[in-house]
Amino acid sequence: MxxxxxxxxxxxxxxxxxxxxxxxxxxxxxxxxxxxxxxxxxxxxxxxxxxxxxxxxxxxxxxxxxxxxxxxxxxxxxxxxxxxxxxxxxxxxxxxxxxxxxxxxxxxxxxxxxxxxxxxxxxxxxxxxxxxxxxxxxxxxxxxxxxxxxxxxxxxxxxxxxxxxxxxxxxxxxTVIIRPGRPNKAASSFVSAILREPLLGLSTDLPVPEDFAVWICxxxxxxxxxxxxxxxxxxxxxxxxxxNPPGRSATVGLMLSALESVAGPEARALVRHAPDPGIQAIVEGWPASFTAERARRLLGFSEQESLEEIIQGFIEDDLAATRAERGL
Amino acid sequence: MxxxxxxxxxxxxxxxxxxxxxxxxxxxxxxxxxxxxxxxxxxxxxxxxxxxxxxxxxxxxxxxxxxxxxxxxxxxxxxxxxxxxxxxxxxxxxxxxxxxxxxxxxxxxxxxxxxxxxxxxxxxxxxxxxxxxxxxxxxxxxxxxxxxxxxxxxxxxxxxxxxxxxxxxxxxxxTVIIRPGRPNKAASSFVSAILREPLLGLSTDLPVPEDFAVWICxxxxxxxxxxxxxxxxxxxxxxxxxxNPPGRSATVGLMLSALESVAGPEARALVRHAPDPGIQAIVEGWPASFTAERARRLLGFSEQESLEEIIQGFIEDDLAATRAERGL
Structure with a gap:
């Protein structure tokens, strides 16, 4: 093929x-x-x-x-x-x-x-x-x-x-999280950054409130x-x-709690609240949840993991390469 | 302006x-x-x-x-x-x-x-x-x-x-009816033709059944x-x-009845049943009705006339020019 x-x-x-x-x-x-x-x-x-x-x-x-x-x-x-x-x-x-x-x-x-x-x-x-x-x-x-x-x-x-x-x-x-490498020009880049950067020991900005929900995979x-x-x-x-595949709807707060449970409170403490109206104006229009029934039931698309599993998956698959790429 | x-x-x-x-x-x-x-x-x-x-x-x-x-x-x-x-x-x-x-x-x-x-x-x-x-x-x-x-x-x-x-x-x-002039390459061309051609004294083909409904204006x-x-x-x-503007949902049969009431049974008799699977395959997917609430209530788009008024409008606005154009 x-x-x-x-x-x-x-x-x-x-x-x-x-x-x-x-x-x-x-x-x-x-x-x-x-x-x-x-x-x-x-x-x-x-x-x-x-x-x-x-x-x-x-x-x-x-x-x-x-x-x-x-x-x-x-x-x-x-x-x-x-x-x-x-x-x-x-x-x-x-x-x-x-x-x-x-x-x-x-x-x-x-x-x-x-x-x-x-x-x-x-x-x-x-x-x-x-x-x-x-x-x-x-x-x-x-x-x-x-x-x-x-x-x-x-x-x-x-x-x-x-x-x-x-x-x-x-x-x-x-929104795919956790993206490896560096922040990019996607308005949703922060959704990965608030988990990836702390796992690298780096501080990062959160441009939206903690109750902001995102549809992720x-x-x-x-x-x-x-x-x-x-x-x-x-x-x-x-x-x-x-x-519409079966993603997961999660608030930023839930993501940060999962980060804390996987990597400790010191990781979470690296995320700074820094509201950004430009970013927010783009992402606040995106829907935070889908039923995704057709993809699940009729078409056989697989279910999303938990937030903790997603963070663990990044650590296993991408953390070392990201460190190397960024010279950390 | x-x-x-x-x-x-x-x-x-x-x-x-x-x-x-x-x-x-x-x-x-x-x-x-x-x-x-x-x-x-x-x-x-x-x-x-x-x-x-x-x-x-x-x-x-x-x-x-x-x-x-x-x-x-x-x-x-x-x-x-x-x-x-x-x-x-x-x-x-x-x-x-x-x-x-x-x-x-x-x-x-x-x-x-x-x-x-x-x-x-x-x-x-x-x-x-x-x-x-x-x-x-x-x-x-x-x-x-x-x-x-x-x-x-x-x-x-x-x-x-x-x-x-x-x-x-x-x-x-x-679908806009009644189009003046000649049949064109729109799959919906027949919807005008079954009214226009008889008004010109010409026979025409109906490629769909009489209970076929069309969303018209x-x-x-x-x-x-x-x-x-x-x-x-x-x-x-x-x-x-x-x-979605406020059109009108009408069956072909209703259109032919309106034709008969405006132009007599001899006009309706000029419409021949001639099923055309190619035309039908295109038009049968089109929706036959819309609620059009937003256009009506919020946006002030005007309501559709009756089928008889539509036929009368063609006679007043376009019949003579169509005759002339087609040398009839």
């Missing part, structure tokens, strides 16, 4: 590539080749199959076509400009998040058989805010450009699926969802290719 | 231009100039203000920028590739319906003050079919490329409004809605720029 990961150099792309390299197979079938594509040429994991690493622009149809060669069975499209960056640079967000997806559609369309496309949409494509508990048929009324671009891209991938150009599964990812679970979406039967989806 | 109509050579564009030329004013303010833009240079109505007529490609940002000169206060964006045509030619539909809207956004963004943009989206952007009676918060799950492109364009215009590039009102038009009401949307207060819309 020939697989391509667009955004293969990012946090989740690298984890997915490493998992495929480790497993050597997907859905009981051997992986025969993996292409990793990102703005900068991504690192290749050592794998029992050939790995091609390409650097390029996801909005350039020629480069994307090279990243999705004939015979590609699965494309995981993670390439994106994140929320705060898409808000700061409208043209860049539109280019990567919308035109990039159009380039993916055009590339898939030229293949002899329509590939599975796993696309990461986002909780940020919804409105509703703190009070919301969104049903599976909730409308996407995004309050930020990133969410609007993701929702528009979903519609186009859904239509391309109906036309038989490809076979899309659009996963509206919760772990990197481990996100990867499980991708692997499931890469081979699942899409017939039960019908026209509707959008999936 | 400087106004631009994109798609100004089409059926509704010409009617809107004629109405503005007749009134000379909009919302109590004098119209100071009108630009009509279409694939072919549209005809200019005789008007008490200058009318510029431009032929060009709505997907070409340079040409669209020329059509939306500095000082433009209102843009009515009607330019589209219709449903059956967008289904037959994916690239053309995407180009005009999606990239055309992106060109409009980029042109509006360069103006000193954000113009009002009235955009025609469509009932075809929804699913649900014959059994549906859609609430105002219904999700758009389009079953055709035209609807997907319109829904994606709505999201982008909504985001552009939030960013202050423009001030959009996205009207999801029902008259051209007169569509123009009233545009005029309202061109000057209405958009503050009550908030983030949500999509409007």
């Amino acid at each position: 020939q697989i391509t990961i667009l955004g293969g150099g990012g946090f989740l792309g690298r984890k997915l590539a490493a998992r495929l390299a480790h497993d050597g197979a997907l859905g009981g079938e051997a992986v025969t080749g993996l292409t990793l594509f990102d703005l900068q040429e991504p690192p290749a994991p050592s794998a029992p199959f050939p790995v091609r690493c390409l650097g390029g622009d996801v909005a350039d149809p020629v480069q994307v076509a090279k990243a999705i060669p004939p015979g590609t069975r699965v494309v995981v499209h993670l390439a994106a400009v994140v929320s705060a960056q898409a808000e700061a640079d409208f043209d860049l967000g539109l280019k990567v998040n919308l035109h990039g997806t159009l380039a993916v559609i055009q590339a898939c369309r030229t293949l002899a058989a329509p590939p599975r496309v796993v696309f990461t949409s986002s909780v940020a494509s919804f409105g509703g805010g703190q009070e919301a508990r969104l049903e599976d048929d909730a409308r996407q009324i995004p309050g930020n450009s990133y969410g609007a671009e993701k929702a528009a891209a979903e519609l186009l991938l859904q239509d391309a699926s109906r036309r038989g150009f490809l076979d899309a599964v659009n996963i509206r990812l919760p 772990s990197p481990r679970r996100a990867i499980d969802w991708f692997l499931h979406a890469m081979t699942m039967d899409t017939a039960p989806l019908g026209l509707d290719r959008g999936i | 400087q106004i631009t109509i994109l798609g100004g050579g089409g059926f509704l564009g010409r009617k809107l231009a004629a109405r503005l030329a007749h009134d000379g004013a909009l919302g109590g303010e004098a119209v100071t100039g009108l630009t009509l833009f279409d694939l072919q240079e549209p005809p200019a109505p005789s008007a008490p203000f200058p009318v510029r007529c431009l032929g060009g490609d709505v997907a070409d940002p340079v040409q669209v920028a020329k059509a939306i000169p500095p000082g433009t206060r209102v843009v009515v964006h009607l330019a589209a590739v219709v449903s059956a045509q967008a289904e037959a030619d994916f690239d053309l539909g995407l180009k005009v319906n999606l990239h055309g809207t992106l060109a409009v956004i980029q042109a509006c963004r360069t103006l000193a003050a954000p113009p009002r943009v009235v955009f025609t989206s469509s009932v075809a952007s929804f699913g649900g079919g014959q059994e549906a009676r859609l609430e105002d918060d219904a999700r758009q799950i389009p079953g055709n490329s035209y609807g997907a492109e319109k829904a994606a364009a709505e999201l982008l215009l909504q985001d552009a409004s939030r960013r202050g590039f423009l001030d959009a009102v996205n009207i999801r038009l029902p 008259s051209p007169r009401r569509a123009i009233d809605w545009f005029l309202h949307a061109m000057t209405m207060d958009t503050a009550p819309l908030g983030l949500d720029r999509g409007i």
Whole structure:
């Protein structure tokens, strides 16, 4: 099975590539080749199959076509400009998040058989805010450009699926915690930072109140969802290719309590209250909870771990590498 | 007030231009100039203000920028590739319906003050079919490329409004009957044809059963809605720029009865039953009814006429011109 990961150099792309390299197979079938594509040429994991690493622009149809060669069975499209960056640079967000997806559609369309496309949409494509508990048929009324671009891209991938150009599964990812590495330009970057930085012994700012709730998932679970979406039967989806996966709704206060229970009160004490109206204006529109019934019951997406397990997972999977990367 | 109509050579564009030329004013303010833009240079109505007529490609940002000169206060964006045509030619539909809207956004963004943009989206952007009676918060799950492109364009215009590039009102038009002229490539073309052709003394085919229901509006009401949307207060819309206007749900059988009551049984007898699975496959997904509460109560969009009034309106406004155009 020939697989391509667009955004293969990012946090989740690298984890997915490493998992495929480790497993050597997907859905009981051997992986025969993996292409990793990102703005900068991504690192290749050592794998029992050939790995091609390409650097390029996801909005350039020629480069994307090279990243999705004939015979590609699965494309995981993670390439994106994140929320705060898409808000700061409208043209860049539109280019990567919308035109990039159009380039993916055009590339898939030229293949002899329509590939599975796993696309990461986002909780940020919804409105509703703190009070919301969104049903599976909730409308996407995004309050930020990133969410609007993701929702528009979903519609186009859904239509391309109906036309038989490809076979899309659009996963509206919760805020993924704990992201390794450094803070990034996502408005939700703080949700990881308030757990990661204290685990590194560093202080960090909390830009929202402690009773602020976030719809979250772990990197481990996100990867499980991708692997499931890469081979699942899409017939039960019908026209509707959008999936709200079973994340977890948690307040910042609960996250900090879990941090304290795993790493002690000294870790929690490293989190400083520093309200940031700019960040808050973006994230307060995002819904804090989903019912996610369809993903759970009909589609077999796995449940979220506890907050303590999520923190423990970061310590096991990413803490040492993050320390090394940041020279700590 | 400087106004631009994109798609100004089409059926509704010409009617809107004629109405503005007749009134000379909009919302109590004098119209100071009108630009009509279409694939072919549209005809200019005789008007008490200058009318510029431009032929060009709505997907070409340079040409669209020329059509939306500095000082433009209102843009009515009607330019589209219709449903059956967008289904037959994916690239053309995407180009005009999606990239055309992106060109409009980029042109509006360069103006000193954000113009009002009235955009025609469509009932075809929804699913649900014959059994549906859609609430105002219904999700758009389009079953055709035209609807997907319109829904994606709505999201982008909504985001552009939030960013202050423009001030959009996205009207999801029902199937407009009775269209003058000839049958066109819209899958819904028959809904007009079964009334228009008999009024011209011509026979026509009915591709769906008589109990097939359609969500319709008259051209007169569509123009009233545009005029309202061109000057209405958009503050009550908030983030949500999509409007389901108060159309009317009617079965084909009811339309034919209204035809009979206006034009006699000999008119109805000109309609032949000729099931067409291709047409039916597209239109049977469109919802047959909406509650349209927000448009009615909160936003002041006017109610639909009766079927008899709609037929009478066509006889008064368009029958003679249609006869002349078709050499009848």
